[in-house]
Amino acid sequence: MPQENSYPALQAEGLTKQYGKRLALADCNLNVPRGRVVGLVGPNGAGKSTLLNLACGLITPTAGSLRVLGSPPAANAAHLAKVGFVAQDTPVYGTFTVADHLRMGAKLNPSWDQSLADRRIAQVGLNLKQKAGRLSGGQRAQLALTIAAAKRPELLIFDEPAAALDPLARDGFMQNLMEFVAELGASAILSSHLLSDVERVCDYLIVLCASRVQVAGEVKDLLAQHYRLVAPRGELDRLPAEVEVIRMQHTDQYSRAVVRVAGALPRTPWSVEPVSLEEMVLSYMTRAAGVSAGLADAMAGEAVR
Numbered sequence: 001m002p003q004e005n006s007y008p009a010l011q012a013e014g015l016t017k018q019y020g021k022r023l024a025l026a027d028c029n030l031n032v033p034r035g036r037v038v039g040l041v042g043p044n045g046a047g048k049s050t051l052l053n054l055a056c057g058l059i060t061p062t063a064g065s066l067r068v069l070g071s072p073p074a075a076n077a078a079h080l081a082k083v084g085f086v087a088q089d090t091p092v093y094g095t096f097t098v099a100d101h102l103r104m105g106a107k108l109n110p111s112w113d114q115s116l117a118d119r120r121i122a123q124v125g126l127n128l129k130q131k132a133g134r135l136s137g138g139q140r141a142q143l144a145l146t147i148a149a150a151k152r153p154e155l156l157i158f159d160e161p162a163a164a165l166d167p168l169a170r171d172g173f174m175q176n177l178m179e180f181v182a183e184l185g186a187s188a189i190l191s192s193h194l195l196s197d198v199e200r201v202c203d204y205l206i207v208l209c210a211s212r213v214q215v216a217g218e219v220k221d222l223l224a225q226h227y228r229l230v231a232p233r234g235e236l237d238r239l240p241a242e243v244e245v246i247r248m249q250h251t252d253q254y255s256r257a258v259v260r261v262a263g264a265l266p267r268t269p270w271s272v273e274p275v276s277l278e279e280m281v282l283s284y285m286t287r288a289a290g291v292s293a294g295l296a297d298a299m300a301g302e303a304v305r
């Protein structure tokens with residue numbers, strides 16, 4: 001039997017979720033190691049919340065399997081204590097004070113760390129006597145993060161944690177999140193539309209589009225495997241088989257391709273440039289959306305360099 005610590009944070013095989021006839025997640029395979037901060041990105045309706053809700057055991061799969069920290073989601077009380085979840089709307093009890101929330105957290109969680117909770121509440125300047133219903137969106141998010149972290153979970157799951165926050169509050173929230181993860185020695189998964197946040201805090205990436213995992217892996221490995229090729233128009237039409245074209249764009253004179261190569265890029269006479277995380281993610285999203293790159297670029301008024 002492998003040691004419990006050797007289990008991945010998240011392992012999905014053929015994971016599928018349908019709501020009635022609507023397919024929200026289709027045949028997803030994932031193997032996310034522990035100790036990572038995972039960015040889950042994808043357009044609206046891609047299936048991100050569905051995947052996170054499955055991981056928390058709030059909903060069950062239609063087919064396939066999912067293991068979280070080596071067990072089925074929410075397998076038992078001990079497993080529930082290992083996972084901290086902050087839902088999309090950072091729900092709090094409006095008539096409860098901040099102190100009430102901490103007391104409730106302490107009662108419900110056997111591994112509750114009161115000193116961590118007190119310290120964080122003081123750091124982010126929350127008033128213990130204030131009713132949670134009167135907190136701003138950013139303060140609510142900080143309270144929800146504090147409660148999730150004071151459980152001292154092994155895995156923190158956030159569904160768009162910073163969506164409602166202004167840039168300054170978001171910056172502080174992301175900083176706090178990184179500190180928590182480092183302090184707890186935990187793994188974290190956060191869904192986000194904000195690729196700059198993902199770039200800043202995540203070392204593992206999952207791109208989910210049209211209900212399917214388009215690409216997943218360590219950010220540094222993915223960035224090392226993707227390139228932008230620029231060549232006279234038409235010259236990129238016959239690339240070697242080991243070069244996977246993720247996105248191709250054309251102008252009258254030039255072609256530009258974002259490609260993935262598992263090993264070394266074969267020698268080419270063309271311009272080879274690194275891609276940013278944003279360009280890589282957008283390339284997968286465009287491919288998944290089945291949008292003709294030329295049409296999309298024409299609509300966006302984008303010029304090929």
Ligand SMILES: Nc1ncnc2c1ncn2[C@@H]1O[C@H](COP(=O)(O)OP(=O)(O)OP(=O)(O)O)[C@@H](O)[C@H]1O
Nearest residue numbers: 019022023024042043044045046047048049050051
């Ligand atoms: N409870 C539900 N009942 C029926 N359909 C649902 C339900 N929840 C989600 N869906 C559908 O499943 C698909 C995936 O939704 P999901 O909320 O997982 O996407 P998402 O990537 O989190 O989107 P967003 O970025 O907009 O939050 C969508 O088509 C959505 O309409």
